[in-house]
Amino acid sequence: MAEAAGIMGAAFGTRLVRVALIGAVALLAACDEREVYLPGKRENVRDVLATEAPGPGPNDVAANRSVRIALPRATMNAEWLQRPGTPSTRTAHPALAAAPRLAWSAPIGAGDSRRNRITASPVVMGGRVFTLDAEAQVTATSTAGQTLWQTNLVPPRERGSDATGGGLAAGGGLVYVSSGFGTLTALDPASGGIAWQQKLEAVGNGSPTYFKGVVYLVSGDATGWAIDPKTGRVLWQITSAAAMNDTLGGPAPALTETYAIFPFSSGQIIGAFRKGGLRQWEGYVSGRRAGYARANVGGITGDPVVVGDTVYVGSQSGRLVAMNVGNGEPVWTANEGPQAPVTVIGGSVFMVSDRNELLRLDAATGERIWGVELPFFTSGSFRRQHEIFVHYGPVVAGGQVIIASNDGLLRFFDPASGAMTRSVEIPGGATVNPVVAGGTLYVVSSDGKLLAYR
Numbered sequence: 001m002a003e004a005a006g007i008m009g010a011a012f013g014t015r016l017v018r019v020a021l022i023g024a025v026a027l028l029a030a031c032d033e034r035e036v037y038l039p040g041k042r043e044n045v046r047d048v049l050a051t052e053a054p055g056p057g058p059n060d061v062a063a064n065r066s067v068r069i070a071l072p073r074a075t076m077n078a079e080w081l082q083r084p085g086t087p088s089t090r091t092a093h094p095a096l097a098a099a100p101r102l103a104w105s106a107p108i109g110a111g112d113s114r115r116n117r118i119t120a121s122p123v124v125m126g127g128r129v130f131t132l133d134a135e136a137q138v139t140a141t142s143t144a145g146q147t148l149w150q151t152n153l154v155p156p157r158e159r160g161s162d163a164t165g166g167g168l169a170a171g172g173g174l175v176y177v178s179s180g181f182g183t184l185t186a187l188d189p190a191s192g193g194i195a196w197q198q199k200l201e202a203v204g205n206g207s208p209t210y211f212k213g214v215v216y217l218v219s220g221d222a223t224g225w226a227i228d229p230k231t232g233r234v235l236w237q238i239t240s241a242a243a244m245n246d247t248l249g250g251p252a253p254a255l256t257e258t259y260a261i262f263p264f265s266s267g268q269i270i271g272a273f274r275k276g277g278l279r280q281w282e283g284y285v286s287g288r289r290a291g292y293a294r295a296n297v298g299g300i301t302g303d304p305v306v307v308g309d310t311v312y313v314g315s316q317s318g319r320l321v322a323m324n325v326g327n328g329e330p331v332w333t334a335n336e337g338p339q340a341p342v343t344v345i346g347g348s349v350f351m352v353s354d355r356n357e358l359l360r361l362d363a364a365t366g367e368r369i370w371g372v373e374l375p376f377f378t379s380g381s382f383r384r385q386h387e388i389f390v391h392y393g394p395v396v397a398g399g400q401v402i403i404a405s406n407d408g409l410l411r412f413f414d415p416a417s418g419a420m421t422r423s424v425e426i427p428g429g430a431t432v433n434p435v436v437a438g439g440t441l442y443v444v445s446s447d448g449k450l451l452a453y454r
Contacts, residue, residue: 064370066417069346074398080124080435080442082169083207084341085254085261085305089171092345094436096398099422100453103440104145109133111448112431116164118444120177120207124437125170126189131450132168135160136179140192141450143438151192153179167207167252169215172229176215178204184217184225186232196232200225206250207303211274216253216260224253224262224270226277236277240264251303251341254311259325261311265299269313271328281328289318289337289354302338302351307363314338316354322366332366340433345396346415352391358403360418370418375407397436404430404443410453426451 077091084090108131112118120132128148129141137160140148154160163180170176174195175187180203186195203220210216214235215227224238240262254261260274271281285300302314306325314320315337322331337354344350348369349361358372375389391405394413400421401413406429412422428445435442441453 062368064418067369069348069415071346071396071399071415076439077437078124079126079170080122080437081171082123082209083121083167083252083303083433084343085252085303086209086211087256087306088211091436094395094397095439096400096402096436096441097439097454098398098400100398100441101424102427103452103454105427105452106141106145106147106450108139108141108444108448108450109137109150110135110160111428112446113161116161118431118446118448119165120168121433122435122442122444122450123168123170123175124435124442125175128189129437129442129450130168130170130175130189131444132166132177132179133448134164136163136166136181138168138175138177138187138192139450140189143440143452145452149192151187151194153177153181153183153185155181155183163203165203165205165250167250169208169210169252171210172213174229176208176210176229178206178208178217178219180204182219184208184215184227184232186215186229198227198232198234207252209252209255211255211260214274216255216262218250218253218262218264220250220265222264222266224260224264224272224277226260238262238270238272238277238279240268240270241266251300254304254306256306256325261304261306261313261325263300263304263313267299267315267317269300269304269311269323269328271325280326283321283323283328283330285313285315285317285319285321287317287319287333287335289335301340303341305341305344307344310363312342312344312349312363314342314351318354320349320351320361320366322363334361334366334368336361336368339390340392343394343396343401348415350394350396350401350415352394352403356388356391358391358394358401358413358418360415372413372418372420374403374405374411392430392433395434395436395441397441402434402441404434406430406446410434410441410443424453 074095076095081089110133116134136153165180166178185197200219205220206218208217217225222240226235251263262270269283301316304313318337320334338351342351356374356376360369393403403411408429410424428447431446443451
């Protein structure tokens with residue numbers, strides 16, 4: 001037995017030696033292989049911290065083209081009653097001087113602060129310009145720049161800084177104000193007196209729309225409202241899917257003779273019959289711009305704008321959709337996200353995109369005609385790119401495309417080629433979309449001033 005055990009041990013030892021020799025040969029063979037180096041320039045992995053953020057490259061978009069555009073004749077509109085989505089209250093091409101200059105400036109109340117923002121574009125009716133400041137104060141200013149009255153809509157036992165946001169509309173002899181305090185208020189345009197007030201049970205984030213004896217609104221809890229403008233009584237409601245996040249200063253519904261088109265913070269669009277609120281169709285603006293954190297917020301930022309049988313609507317996530325008004329079927333989709341309502345005129349769509357480009361698209365196909373880069377990050381250092389410039393508009397008036405920006409400039413562009421023709425200073429910088437009425441362009445500045453350019 002001992003002899004057998006010795007033989008087995010010798011055999012096992014021989015096998016270990018063979019395994020060791022094989023391993024050594026393999027190791028020597030591996031050491032003999034030459035290391036392969038990838039070709040190309042070596043870059044420090046930390047270099048990205050000192051460079052610009054990724055953006056569209058020169059081969060990502062089509063080259064700009066100068067294409068003639070046939071604008072309708074400019075008309076002198078006396079009023080600008082609400083946001084431009086509804087055809088019946090929209091002036092296609094307002095008259096404006098070729099090179100307007102600042103005519104006057106008037107205070108409207110609290111300006112932008114860390115917690116509060118002005119979100120309501122002015123409305124003009126009956127020779128008065130109505131504004132909403134960052135702390136729920138409404139001001140009426142004459143077209144000559146005199147303050148006529150001010151009404152504070154802050155609820156009792158609340159402070160103006162406790163809420164922010166809201167919008168304005170005018171019609172039916174009243175001014176309608178939504179506010180971050182969760183109310184829709186009707187004011188007498190002559191005195192500022194409160195005619196009625198409706199509690200929304202949610203943030204009054206969206207802008208109201210008045211159409212043929214009804215006020216329409218989207219509140220922050222994803223509810224669409226139809227309200228009697230004489231009494232404030234709720235006529236009917238419509239609901240959407242809830243959203244986890246939203247943008248400050250919501251869009252306004254668009255109205256036609258048949259439909260009420262509601263935009264929601266979930267990205268959903270609902271087309272309902274204007275009389276009664278019965279849903280006709282539903283759709284979504286879906287998609288996300290890769291590489292931009294703000295694209296995670298998919299709420300509608302480009303209000304529905306109805307032109308003919310098409311409604312144009314988009315989100316800052318990088319999508320613009322043209323849809324059929326009657327059934328919600330998409331006509332085309334562009335990978336550009338409007339920051340505000342688009343302007344559709346002369347067979348073209350003008351918009352400021354989520355990448356801070358002023359764009360002109362073909363209204364029939366969504367094809368890009370030209371794009372102009374606008375200032376983007378407020379700091380050129382990648383480490384400090386926490387904030388971007390905001391550009392409001394566009395509005396097409398006096399044969400030009402006009403952008404008001406919070407970098408302190410009012411910019412004018414040729415609609416055919418996109419070339420910038422001039423710029424004018426905005427003291428304090430713009431904070432909402434500009435409007436045009438009576439040959440005057442009105443801009444609200446971030447420091448709480450109403451500026452008139454003629």
